[in-house]
Amino acid sequence: MVQGSRVEIVHQALRRAIVEQALEPGAKLPEDAIGERFGVSRTIVRRALERLAAEELVAMQPNRGASVVAPTLEEARDLFEIRMELEDVVVRRLCGRLTAAQIERLKSAVAGEQEAHLQRRRDYIRLSGEFHVILADMTESPMLRRYLRQLVWRSALVLRLHGRPDWEDCNVHEHHALIAALIAGDVEQCRRLMAAHLRAVLTRGLKGGGARSEPSLWDILAVYAAPT
Amino acid sequence: MVQGSRVEIVHQALRRAIVEQALEPGAKLPEDAIGERFGVSRTIVRRALERLAAEELVAMQPNRGASVVAPTLEEARDLFEIRMELEDVVVRRLCGRLTAAQIERLKSAVAGEQEAHLQRRRDYIRLSGEFHVILADMTESPMLRRYLRQLVWRSALVLRLHGRPDWEDCNVHEHHALIAALIAGDVEQCRRLMAAHLRAVLTRGLKGGGARSEPSLWDILAVYAAPT
DNA sequence: CGCTGACAGATCGTATACAATCTGAGTAGA
DNA sequence: TCTACTCAGATTGTATACGATCTGTCAGCG
Numbered sequence: 324m325v326q327g328s329r330v331e332i333v334h335q336a337l338r339r340a341i342v343e344q345a346l347e348p349g350a351k352l353p354e355d356a357i358g359e360r361f362g363v364s365r366t367i368v369r370r371a372l373e374r375l376a377a378e379e380l381v382a383m384q385p386n387r388g389a390s391v392v393a394p395t396l397e398e399a400r401d402l403f404e405i406r407m408e409l410e411d412v413v414v415r416r417l418c419g420r421l422t423a424a425q426i427e428r429l430k431s432a433v434a435g436e437q438e439a440h441l442q443r444r445r446d447y448i449r450l451s452g453e454f455h456v457i458l459a460d461m462t463e464s465p466m467l468r469r470y471l472r473q474l475v476w477r478s479a480l481v482l483r484l485h486g487r488p489d490w491e492d493c494n495v496h497e498h499h500a501l502i503a504a505l506i507a508g509d510v511e512q513c514r515r516l517m518a519a520h521l522r523a524v525l526t527r528g529l530k531g532g533g534a535r536s537e538p539s540l541w542d543i544l545a546v547y548a549a550p551t
Numbered sequence: 552m553v554q555g556s557r558v559e560i561v562h563q564a565l566r567r568a569i570v571e572q573a574l575e576p577g578a579k580l581p582e583d584a585i586g587e588r589f590g591v592s593r594t595i596v597r598r599a600l601e602r603l604a605a606e607e608l609v610a611m612q613p614n615r616g617a618s619v620v621a622p623t624l625e626e627a628r629d630l631f632e633i634r635m636e637l638e639d640v641v642v643r644r645l646c647g648r649l650t651a652a653q654i655e656r657l658k659s660a661v662a663g664e665q666e667a668h669l670q671r672r673r674d675y676i677r678l679s680g681e682f683h684v685i686l687a688d689m690t691e692s693p694m695l696r697r698y699l700r701q702l703v704w705r706s707a708l709v710l711r712l713h714g715r716p717d718w719e720d721c722n723v724h725e726h727h728a729l730i731a732a733l734i735a736g737d738v739e740q741c742r743r744l745m746a747a748h749l750r751a752v753l754t755r756g757l758k759g760g761g762a763r764s765e766p767s768l769w770d771i772l773a774v775y776a777a778p779t
Numbered sequence: 780c781g782c783t784g785a786c787a788g789a790t791c792g793t794a795t796a797c798a799a800t801c802t803g804a805g806t807a808g809a
Numbered sequence: 810t811c812t813a814c815t816c817a818g819a820t821t822g823t824a825t826a827c828g829a830t831c832t833g834t835c836a837g838c839g
Contacts, residue, residue, distance in 0.1 A: 328613065328792085329792095329793090330792095353819090353820070353821095354820080354821075355819090355820075355821095363793085363794090364793060364794045364795075365794085365795090365821090366792085366793055366794065366795090367792095367793075367794090369821090369822095370598075370601060373598060373601060373602070374601070374605060377602060377605035377606075378605075385556065385800090385821085385822085386799080386800050386801060386820080386821055386822075387800095387801075387820085387821080388820065388821065398693065401692050401693055401694050401695075402694055404692065404694075405640075405692060405694040405695055405698070408636070408637070408640050409636070412633075412636050464629050464632065464633060465626065465629055466629050466630055466632075466633040466702075467633055470633070470698055474694075556822090557822095557823090558822095581789090581790070581791095582790080582791075583789090583790075583791095591823085591824090592823060592824045592825070593791090593824085593825090594822085594823055594824065594825090595822095595823075595824090597791090597792095613791085613792085613830090614790080614791055614792075614829080614830050614831060615790085615791080615830095615831075616790065616791065
């Protein structure tokens with residue numbers, strides 16, 4: 324009576340592991356080992372990896388296997404720019420139109436974030452992204468939902484790779500303010516808050532010369548790879 | 552010296568067949584038959600189908616195999632709404648910033664469309680979508696490029712399913728006007744033209760009670776499936 | 780006459796076998 | 810000492826075999 328096939332199970336498990344940053348960017352994902360761990364054959368694992376590759380959470384190189392993607396700084400910025408555009412669409416659609424039930428759902432989601440943050444739980448990052456996924460869901464636009472999910476997932480990866488380990492960058496207040504503005508129904512205010520929020524996430528995440536941030540080989544070699 | 556693996560070949564071939572509407576929406580895609588046609592095993596075909604499923608060009612049902620998706624009218628509208636948002640981003644980024652080479656490329660693309668249209672070639676629909684893909688490419692944003700490609704491909708499918716077979720709905724003039732506005736550099740004018748263009752495509756495609764448009768079973772039964 | 784259940788054919792889901800490819804260690808030669 | 814080559818071990822790429830599931834047909838029963 325499992326709702327999902329075995330491929331689905333492996334797929335989602337790996338995605339969670341990536342989004343929650345249990346699997347580091349760049350980590351190798353050998354088919355054999357994963358298959359053994361989940362008790363399935365390589366066929367299943369390969370299909371799950373292929374799906375993750377379609378979501379651009381893992382990269383597959385021919386004859387070299389799969390590994391967790393390690394987006395460059397440039398890709399990270401591009402990601403957030405597009406995400407800002409789509410989140411802008413979301414707030415424009417939602418502003419002043421939230422039902423009581425939706426408001427309740429958003430508030431409990433933020434409460435969950437707060438708790439995870441206070442307890443310094445590993446899933447804080449996932450939860451604080453989940454807030455945006457919930458917002459996207461409420462637009463009832465399958466496309467918006469779909470694309471924003473992917474962008475949010477990849478964002479988590481990016482922040483892990485280029486971000487600081489600070490527990491101080493807390494989204495809870497900004498999420499609260501956003502909910503209030505959505506209820507109030509001032510579109511421009513909503514857009515401003517969302518844009519500011521995302522910009523804050525990005526700069527908090529990227530700008531701080533992270534204690535943890537190991538620049539990727541690609542970035543490192545950028546200087547040295549200049550022609551002639 | 553093929554650039555892509557065999558999976559890639561089958562994947563792209565099937566996609567072209569779908570986008571060019573050689574494969575009707577709803578068409579079954581049996582793994583055996585396709586494998587035999589391309590001279591590969593089911594393993595390869597299945598992976599190609601899985602990729603197409605990730606792009607939402609085919610739907611895979613457990614134990615029922617794959618078939619070309621047949622988006623509902625509602626999904627079609629959603630698709631175009633999101634596409635309009637992203638195309639808006641594209642023109643905002645490109646307006647007044649086109650290089651001479653880019654202008655040349657766009658013009659020759661439109662010329663190609665025109666030719667295909669005059670000759671009533673099957674690939675006209677693909678080419679007229681390609682114009683938008685080229686624009687997206689020029690933004691140099693991998694994300695924008697990626698998402699817009701998917702949206703354009705799916706658009707072709709939607710227009711086939713719900714559209715009229717008219718050869719009169721020609722995009723060439725609107726594409727020309729758009730290029731001119733992008734060169735001129737008037738952002739608001741660009742946005743207006745793009746929005747009008749897409750709205751025109753949608754209404755030309757969907758509104759006209761198409762001679763060919765068979766409403767899907769789902770739509771048909773909507774009235775009859777009301778509770779109690 | 781209509782319904783139920785069994786069966787055959789087709790199609791899909793998964794595991795596994797074998798070939799191809801890559802990686803790194805070790806060795807021979809300059 | 811350094812370079813180039815070879816080869817074993819590990820890992821992936823692909824085909825295929827076998828079991829599971831679905832669909833449609835047809836006989837048996839009410």
